[in-house]
Amino acid sequence: MEYYREDSAILLAVDCIIFGFNGESLQVLLIKRDFEPERNKWSLMGGFVQPDESPELAASRVLKKLTGLENVYMEQCSVFGDPKREPNSRVVSICYFALIDTQKYTHILSEEYEAKWFPLQNYPTLIFDHDQMIASAQHRLRMKAALYPILFELLPEKFTIPQIAALYEGVYNIEFDKRNFSRKLLSSDLIIKLDEKDKENSKKGAFYFKLNTAIYKEKIMSFLRYLPSWFPEN
Amino acid sequence: MEYYREDSAILLAVDCIIFGFNGESLQVLLIKRDFEPERNKWSLMGGFVQPDESPELAASRVLKKLTGLENVYMEQCSVFGDPKREPNSRVVSICYFALIDTQKYTHILSEEYEAKWFPLQNYPTLIFDHDQMIASAQHRLRMKAALYPILFELLPEKFTIPQIAALYEGVYNIEFDKRNFSRKLLSSDLIIKLDEKDKENSKKGAFYFKLNTAIYKEKIMSFLRYLPSWFPEN
C-alpha cells in the first residue's frame, strides 16, 4: 500500500475539560496525577484512544471512570498536537468539554483519583498544555452558549432564575441587570414555571423552573447581526 | 514506561474543507483521487500528519500543495475517528476548513491533481465520511460567521455590498432584504467605502468597499439573547 508508506505512528489521546457550576462560579474538575510523568501535579482527566473505539467513546469512558456519570453533554473541541507538547513521546490529544450537573456528581467512583473542583478563575498550574486546553474549551463554551442554550446542562432539573443569571454571569464573567435578564428569559418560552419554591438561598424564596425541552432542542438563541432575526425558523 | 503500555498506533491525518465564493454560491474544492483506495472518486484534499509537524502545519502544507496558497484563514473543526471509517486501516482525521479568496486561487500548482470547485448545494458523492466532514464544516462555518465577521476572508480586498449580501445568503441559504442588510452593515463601521466602482456586474455599478481591519479584529457580530448587547466590549 503505497498510500500509507512512511507514515509513522502517533499516539492519540483524549482529555476532558469537565465544567460544573456550584451556584456561584463556573468550576473545572481536575485530578492529581498518580503516575509518571508529572506525578502529583494537577491535570485534566485523559486517556488513550483504544484501537477499537472512537475518540467520542474514549472521552465518555474517561469521563465515566472519573465521575461515574453517563449520558453527559459532551462536545469535541480543539485538538492539541504540537510535536513537543509532551516531553517523552508524540501524543496528539483531542479535547472534549463536558457540562455536568454537580448535584449528580457524587465523587464515589473517583476515590481512585484525587479529583477536585476548582474555580475557572483560579485553578493551579497544570501539566503540559492543559491550561491552554481549558482556555480553548472556555472560549468554545462561550461561543456555543451564545448561540445555543447549552448552559442549562450545568443546572439540575429544577432551577431558579437567579441561578441561571449567576451561571451566565459566571460563564461570561460580567454582571448584568437581572430584571432585564429575567424578562428576556421568560419571553423565550424556554423555561416553565413550577409551583415549588427554592427557600435555600433567600428569604422570599425563588420559584423553580424546568426546561421546556421541546423548545430547547437545537434552539438558536442569538442571531447574526446581518441576518434577519427570524433566522433560523424553528 | 508503564503509562504508555498497550496503546496501539493509530494513523493521524488531516482533511481540508476548502470553501470559496464565486459571487453566486458557496463552493467547495474537491479532488479526484489518483491513488488507491477509492481511486478516481472525488474526495477532500488530505494527508498524514508527519512525525515532526503539528496538525495545523500538516493542514497548511496540504492546502498549499493543492492551491499554492499560504497564510490562508484556516480553522480546526471536527475530528472523525470511527474505527471503521476507512476500510483498510485505522485513520483518525482532523478536519480543517479554509476560506479562500477564489481570485487568488489560480490552479497552477494543482495541475498535479484534478481539482474542481463544486457548489455546496450540489457536489458529488465523496469517499468515506467526507460528506459528513463537509456538513460539519458548513455547520461550523455558519456558527462562527454568526459571531465573527470571518466571511470577509472569502472576498477579495475590494468588494461590493451586493457581493457580501450574496455571500451571506449563500452561507445561510436564505434570502433577505438587501436594504436592511446594507443599513446594518454600514452602521457597523466594518467596511470603508472606496471611490472606485465595480461595473462588471451591473449597469449602475456598485461602489467598492474595503475592510476596516481595526474593527474586524475579533469583532463579535451578534450577541447572546441573554446578555446585554454591549457585551463584549471591544
Place this chain on the structure above:
DNA sequence: ATAATTAGTGTCAAATTAACATTTATTTTT
C-alpha cells in the same frame, strides 16, 4: 429619448432594549 436594470437611500410603525423604580413574600430583629 426611453426603457430596463440594479444600486443605494428614505420612511415609519412595531418591537426590543437599557436603564431605572416599585411592589411582594418572607425572615430576622427588636
Place this chain on the structure above:
DNA sequence: AAAAATAAATGTTAATTTGACACTAATTAT
C-alpha cells in the same frame, strides 16, 4: 407583634433597532 432587612418579581419609559415597504439614482441597451 411591629419594623427592618433581604432578595424576588413585576412595572415604566425613552431610546434604539428592526422589518417591511417605496422611492430615487446611475448607467447601459434599444
